Amino acid sequence: MTDTIAEPPASLTRKDFVSDQEVRWCPGCGDYAILAQMQKVLAEIGVPREQTVFVSGIGCSSRFPYYMDTYGVHSIHGRAPTLATGIKAVNPDLTVWVVTGDGDGLSIGGNHLVHCMRRNVDVKILLFNNRVYGLTKGQYSPTSLQGHRTKSTPMGSIDYPFNPMSVAIGAEATFVARTQDTNTKHLQETLRRAAAHRGTAFVEIYQNCVVYNPTAWDHTTDSSVRDDNIVYVEEGKPLVYGRDNDKGIRINGMIPEIVDVANGASDELAVHQESLDNSSYAYMLSRMQHPEFPLPFGVLRDVSRPAYTDMLVDQVKDAVDSGDADLNALLHSSDTWVVE
């Protein structure tokens, strides 16, 4: 499931992926951390800059392509997956990343996001989730919690929020993961995994908007509580979490339950499997929400299914190889008559 890429040039460094544009996010914005890790990971992976395209829509996160010294398109609101699909359909050798946010990807662009994942277009989608509209200055988003007070919800939001990973799994995504802006190592590893996936890789990145929603992810960043609020899922390992690794997740029927590992319950714990064909387990994990459950971080699902864009190009190649492309014959392919 790796990209077919040329020999990685040994010399690439993070700096090679830094463009000459001044970065204009608010001081302290989580986007800086994501940008830095992306540049670092790309240098490590060694995909040539010219073979890499970043496509975005509109929003704070969507300024991302300007800061990457690769090919890039800053498109229109919600439509990045559509451009990415066109790019891959023409040149499947390119590595295409879509950078989007909770408003861009799940509100105005929801339709394109789900269809891109359903088709399994070979693009990596990074959804920066900060549960608020930042660029338009603080309205609630499709991932804002009910009751969230913003300028457009002075009495609290009455919208029920989307869970991005549940949406992705429901939309048949073949790779679904969650990570966080400031969780440097985990973010790097998750980006590496996404890059290695052939097909749509959907990554939800908890991202902190320091201006309009600065406390949204405190429960996953505050060192005094975060370990009790996150369960890191790893292939083949039991779902254990907690500051002292003293809690675990057991599956009772179709429902997850928290059990106390210290009480000797570890045999019953669920063991993580990313590549189950049936997506019910991954979906169940995605439904574990704060504060009732720890939030799953890591790769929830990674299965192999032919990518739409590869199949499209294969069909065309088969047809071209049939060697029947005679344009003059095509024009004549109807009842014809001759005028002398």
Added chain:
Amino acid sequence: MAEPPASESSAVNAEMARLMDSVVVRFSGDSGDGMQLTGDQFTNTSAVLGNDISTFPDFPAEIRAPAGTLAGLSGFQVNLAASDIYTAGDAPLVLVAMNPAALAANLADLEPGGVVIVNEDAFTRNNLRKAGYDANPLDDESYLQGYELHRVPLTTMTRAALDDLDELSNQQKDLCKNAFALGLAFWLFDRPMDTTLAFYQEKFGKRPQVVEANTRALKAGYAFGETTEGFQSRMSIPSRTDVVPPGTYRRITGNEAVVLGLVTAAQKANKTLFYGSYPITPASPILEGLAALKRFDVRTFQAEDEIAAIGSVIGASFAGALSVTASSGPGVSLKSEGMNLAIVMELPLVVVNVQRGGPSTGLPTKTEQADLLSVLYGRNGESPIPVIAAATAAECFEMAIEACRIAVRHMTPVFLLTDGYLANSSEPWLLPDLDLIEPIDIEHRTDPVGYQPYMRDEATLARPWVVPGTPGLEHRVGGLGKQDVTGNVSYDPQDNEHMIKTRAEKVARVADFLPPLDVFGPDQGDLLVIGWGGTYGAIRAAVEQAQAEGRSVASCHLRHLNPLPKDLGKILSRYRQVLVPELNMGQLSMLLQARYPVRVIGLNKVQGQPFRIREIVAKINEILT
């Protein structure tokens, strides 16, 4: 049924065949009756015989509206001629009506003295009621007075002819009654059956009983004409004797011509053709046509919506393919934001707008020309875009190539306007010599030295088309305001105005590449009739008629709507009056009056139907009398 006998009676009938210069025939029936196929076959045979032909199918938006009703009617009109014709004709001389609704809906259009052939079996009490008849009109002499009526028990006779085909149900046998009607029409117009017999073999070859059934029904219909004595005379339209350019011809619809034009353009540009679109009437046949041509490296993408379609095309263009989408009014509206992104990113792509009756969902299967101003001005901000329009079904071929040529030469999205009439109507097409079509030259810059994303060609102001994968030319483009040359995001007031003026000038310079306009008729005089798009045929025929009556009238047809050709102003000034017939409320009229010191007279119609020749003739006479 036996072969049509080459008997004495046949010879007698042939002698009696009335030679005619042209005839208009209309087939009408339920949308499940196979009227389009019947009309197609009748037309193909006539075209192969050497007639000029022009067809106009007219069908409902519903796939199968309730059988027997007016809403469910599907019609196909064809004009056959021994000389040049430009439209499918104003009024049919022969009507084939498969049920009472078809008679009720079409009788008023028929020429006085016209021939009416009805399927008598379908005139049941139930069908009569659905068509709004209180009593059977076939029994009412006054109702059909002045017409030559033929009551043919089509269903009964078709069933009789297929009696022993045990594998077929009665329902399947009844489907063959259109073949019987077609056979009768072949006899009436003295046409051979071989083209259609070969078609049945090709289409139904895997089901021998179906081939046999259609073949028998066709021959039975022919034999019925041969043996019945009801017809006053057969009609025969000889092969064209006027001067027609020599060469190989085929029949083609506008949508088919767009498909072939796009593939030809891609081959001439040595490019992958990427086509992203969402199904919509009447543009879907372009998607279907191209999907079957993957062997020419055509990559089709049926998107989740119209917005995704234009988005995919912008992405494909960025990646270096010749990229095209098509839609119709409602879908084109949805593409507006994407079009503007392509305008600002200065990427080449083509949007084909197969116009239909609007506004909103409007009349999906009917024709109109009311999107001109919306494609020119229907986007936010100053948003200049080249717009061209095909005049005839066959011309859609070369206009598709022209659209691609403009797009890549000037690095801009281009609108190609066609319409529901052009898309579905057909006419003869002289197959082009592919070697004579100029290559489409495309240069993708690969040299990083001195490269800037928005550096410009001196003559065209086009920016370089650099394709991802090219080392050293990595760059970012987007929809934000930008600085010229560098393409860097800029909110500087001067940069913004400079870019707006530069994009406008770039599009204006397309006019440097346009050929001089053709004027048909005197180069100055009393009246210039000016049109655009699918009204060409009706305007041309009307002007010919007015000229023959001694009027000082000329016509000029615009293929390029933005920018307008440079010589248009001078041409307009040479006539005392200007008439603009349009299937809208006066959109080209408004443009011309805004751009030139001219007052124009509009002839406007928004009924979902093309102009009749006589409507334009009447207007010319009114102006010049």
